[in-house]
Amino acid sequence: MTQGDKTGTYDHAAVEARWQARWMAEKTFAAKDDRSLPKYYVLDMFPYPSGDGLHVGHPLSYTATDIVARFKRHRGFNVLHPMGWDAFGLPAEQYALKTGVHPAKTTAKNISNFRRQLQSLGFSYDWDREVDTTDPSYYRWTQWIFLQLYERGLAYQAEIPVNWCPEMGTVLANEEVIDGKSEVGGFPVVRRPMKQWMLKITAYADRLLEDLDDLDWPEHVKDMQRNWIGRSTGAEIDFPVEGRDDVTLRVFTTRPDTLFGATYMVVAPEHPAVDSIVTDAQREAVAAYREQAAAKSDLERTQLQREKTGVATGAHATNPANGERLPIWVADYVMTGYGTGAIMAVPGHDERDHEFATTFGLPIREVVSGGDPSQEAWTGDGTLVNSGFLDGLEVPAAKQRMTAWLEEQGHGVAAVHTKLRDWLFSRQRYWGEPFPLLHHDDGSVSTVPEADLPVRLPDVERYQPSGTGESPLATVTEWVETTDPVSGEAVRRETHTMPQWAGSCWYYLRYIDPQNEERLVDPELEKYWMPVDLYIGGSEHAVLHLLYARFWHKVLYDVGVVSTKEPFRQLLNQGMILGEDGEKMSKSRGNVINPDEIVERFGADAFRLYEMFMGPLTATKPWQTSGLNGTHRFLKRVWRLFVDQDGRSVVDDGEPGDEVLRAFHVTLDRVTEDTSELSFNTAISAMMEFVNVLTRDGRGMPRSLAREFLVMLEPYAPHVAEELNAFLGGETLLAWEPWPQVDASFLEEDTVDVPVQINGKVRTVLKLPAGADPAAMEQRARAETGIAALLEQGEVVKVIAVPGRILNFVVKPR
RNA sequence: GCGAGGAUGGCGGAACUGGUAGACGCGCCAGAUUUAGGAUCUGGUGGGGUGACCCGUGGGGGUUCGAGUCCCCCUCCUCGCACCA
Incomplete structure (x- = not known):
């Protein structure tokens, strides 16, 4: 309402434009260099700048962090509140495939639209710290971090079965596959072996698990991460295969205490020992079963098919604890990817084994008391029975005792397994960070020297995947074929690119020192600003983004780039905003709200x-x-x-x-x-x-x-x-x-309203002096005619008087 | 199946360590004002009786002077995981 306005009407458009312009011109919300001030780092999960622009879910968390940022400034904190763009990703590439428009162009356009929208909401970001994961000056450091991983032996190539999506012509991470279909697009996905870059996140499993305890995060998010890591302790046990001195079957179990209860063995259909142990009589049946299992999609194997199937190999193993003969079966309820791909089956005390044993008429033996294994598996605690030297022990003691015995006898070892697998880190796409790697003719791999970073993404004519699994980059001969700056040899560049997670794994560090050309982040600034004090974003990132970012952070901690073990002190997931119809907002439902229209x-x-x-x-x-x-x-x-x-x-x-x-x-x-x-x-x-x-x-x-x-x-x-x-x-x-x-x-009132109850029902409310004691309260209440009349009708057996709160007469009718 | 979180008016939601259930807002009703403005102001708005009475926080039990809140059992919803040995 600067002078000149004719009326006193609240004109939001004019008001908002005026102050947004001033904040921008004066850089009002720039974080200060003064490190003597207490700091507060409040972070949003940066958006993927999609062509659709903001939806109303973005401003939900962004407003929340903005309120906190502004509040903390009023409270005397030096606040870091930045924004940027997670701009590599499939949509821009898919758009390029359709139209031929370079993803960089689409991305730039989308970013400026997002920036305009965010600025129209008046968020107090420090816009001088904006980062863009697709900017070479940014992904230079993404590549640099990869070099650190590589040099520490945390990146390796592996020929492994991967999720190949023929429709998209690329490989997907497990996380991008839902029920056998691609998360984006819903295309069918099949398994196919391919040489891929992997990151050894499993080497950090224990630290990723342990350090969760101290974080101020929602319990359910921590639980999801714990589940994802899926750490189990138990033992690996070797079972000799009868008549085969050269083959032992190694199993993993969390219940070594139940070894005496094992009545058969099961190996996964893909288990490498199957071919060598199967008897001639069973060879055909086993081959048929394996073929059948291989043909089943993941969807069928995990979802549709609950009833147990399997076939005997005809071979037998020997229980190392009691020398019993155990038939070896093949069944797809045992998976090749977890543990050793083989189990000892204890139907008395494992539900799946119980179901299988019941289906195939295999013996069930009780070794832990507490239930009735003939009816259902008893998985609870109890006392060991029918178990030789374990008899009489409780389950936890029996586990220890058995593990020790196995180790003494050389039949097994204590072991820990996790569900967490190494991270499939390469993509056969154009629109991602190139790997700073060179392939030599002899098959060896070397790194691009730090000084030569970034390895820039070359311009290409076509974005089509080759369909063979190679990235579109493979066709850019003049980029692929280069010279090793170290040896001078002719070499070929790696043509895979990094997944979208890469850029978002560390962006919170770059905000601290976004222009630094010498380092990823200045150590002094890093010490001052880290950790992030408050991080708000969607729960869809509860596992993957947050786990990957924690992993990289810990590697950077080991490298000495960061000073904290964990990046995000406090985390919050904003809830979802549904459409007016109570359904999830979606274009197909037509219930999407456009923030621009609301602002207008x-x-x-x-x-x-x-x-x-x-x-x-x-x-x-x-x-x-x-x-x-x-x-x-x-x-x-x-x-x-x-x-x-x-x-x-x-x-x-x-x-x-x-x-x-x-x-x-x-x-x-x-x-x-x-x-x-x-x-x-x-x-x-x-x-x-x-x-x-x-x-x-x-x-x-x-x-x-x-x-x-x-x-x-x-x-x-x-x-x-x-x-x-x-x-x-x-x-x-x-x-x-x-x-x-x-x-x-001013907060203290002179008088308080005190409800007066008779037998718990409010009959009146008295205005009493704030300090009134129980006796005074009762006296005042009895003086009320209405109350007195009601009390007359019975005998007051008890009076509860809580000063400032409540007065209750317990009246027994006469 | 396992794990986590929920269930309060027509709607979104309040309610601190058990102490007046329904704050605040939407919507709706009535009135005022001005009148064509996606206005503003005032009052009302859980249900039933329609006087100060009864019933009400998903259902059923319980503890307590007193329960949305604590305990037990059940139903339903949302999210995550899903044969992980």
Whole structure:
């Protein structure tokens, strides 16, 4: 409301444009260099700049972090609040395949649209720190990190069966395959062996697991990561195969204590020993079964087919504990990828084995008391029976005892296995980071020297995958064929590219020092800013992104680049916003809300307030455009407390009354606490109540409270707050104003409302002095005619009086 | 099947360590004002009786003077994992 406005109407478009321009021009939200200040690093999961632009889910978490960033500035913190682009990825490449437009062009266009949209919402990012994972000055360091991994032996090539998607002409990570189909596009995926780059994340499994304990993360996210890592302790046990001195069957079990209960063995259909141990009589049946299993898709094997199938090999193994003969079966309920691909079956104490034994009439033996194994497997604890030297021990002791015995006798070892597999790190795509690797004629691989980074992505004519599994890069001869700067030999570049996860694994570090050309990040700056204090993003990243980023962070910790073991101190997942119909928003359903339209109609401040007011940040909740009326109305009411319809000030110069002062300090107290606890919906409702009090009061905003009120409002509705502050004559921005102090003397009420109950039912409410003791309370209540009459009807057997809270008469009828 | 989280008015949601259930907002109803503005203001709005009475936080038990909150059993919903030995 700088001078010249004709009316006092709240014109959100003009107000918001004005302050956004000023923040940009003055670099208001640049993080400061002053390292004597306490720091706060608040991070959003940076978006993939898709062609669709922002959806309303983005501003949900971005507004939350923005409120925190602004709040922390008021609280005296040096705040780092950056934004960037996770811009490598399939959609741009797929668009290029269709149209021939270079992904870099599409990406640049999408980024500027995203940037415009984010800026229109007034987020207080430090735009000088913007990063873009597809920028060579950024992916230079992604490549550099890969070199560190490579040099530490954490990157290796392997010929392994991979998820080959014929439709897309590429290989997918396990995580990108859902029910046998590609996560993007839903195309069928088959298994096929191929030479791939792998990262040895399994070497960090224990640290990734242990360090979870100290993180301020939602328990369910930690649990998901624990599950994903899937660490099991137990033993590997060798079973000699009867009549075959050259073959032993090694199994992994978490229940070595039940070894005496093993009644048969099972190997996976793909197990390498099958061919050599199968008897002639069974050879044909086993071959048929294996063929059948191979033909089944993952979907059939895991989902559709629950009933157990299998076939005997005819071979037998010997139980090392008691010398019993155990038939060896082939069955697809044992998987080749976990443990050793072979198990000892203990149907008495394992549900799957029990089901299998029942189906095929195999013996079931009880070795742990507590259940009835003839009916169902007993998997609980108990005392060992029928188990020789283990008899009488409890399960945990028996596990130890058996493992020790196996080791003494040379029949086995204690062992730990994880579900976590090494990370398939190469993609046969164009739009990704090239590997800084050179292939020599002799088959050896060397690295591109650090000084020669980045290895730039060359321009190509065609983006089509070759269909053979090679990347489109393989066709760019003048790029592929190069000279090794070290040996001078003619070499070929690696043509695979890195997965999209690569760039997002470390971007939070680059924000700290985005222009540094000498280092990934300056060590002093890293020490100051890390760890990230608050990280908010979608729960779809609860496992993969967060696990990969933690892995790289730990490697960088070992390399000495970072000073913290963990990157993200506090994590939060925002909930999903559903469409107005209560269904997930999707183009096909036509229930998608476009943020641009909302901003145009109601303004960014009303939009921000609405998204925060919908409910708890972490809850899933449906969108309701009519709800914007509420927050928009609230802002108009705030406006009216300062400005009348003709643009004249209605700010009240008189002393505010006690009631207004009390209301203000109660509000400030609640907003301070709720904002600290990220309970934004209740903070907003507190401010609404206060504004309602003043509106009813009808005298305008008291001048003595005006600026403090605006500081309190600023994190939530920054444009309106700054505008009204300027209207008051404020020359300096609110952005760095200190947070107002709560005057606690106003929080204490002289009188309190105390409900009076008879047998737990409220009969009246008394206004009592705040300090009234139980006797005084009772006396006052008995003086009430209504109460006295009710008490007459029976005998008072007990009086519960909690000062300031409740008074309850327990009355026994006569 | 396993793990985690939920269930409160027509709707989104409040409710601190058990202490007046339904704050705040949407929507709706009535009125005022101005009138063509996606306005504003005031009052009302859980259900039933329609006077100060009863019933109400998914269902059933329990603990307690008192339960949305604590305990036990059950139903349903959401998310994740899914034959991991």
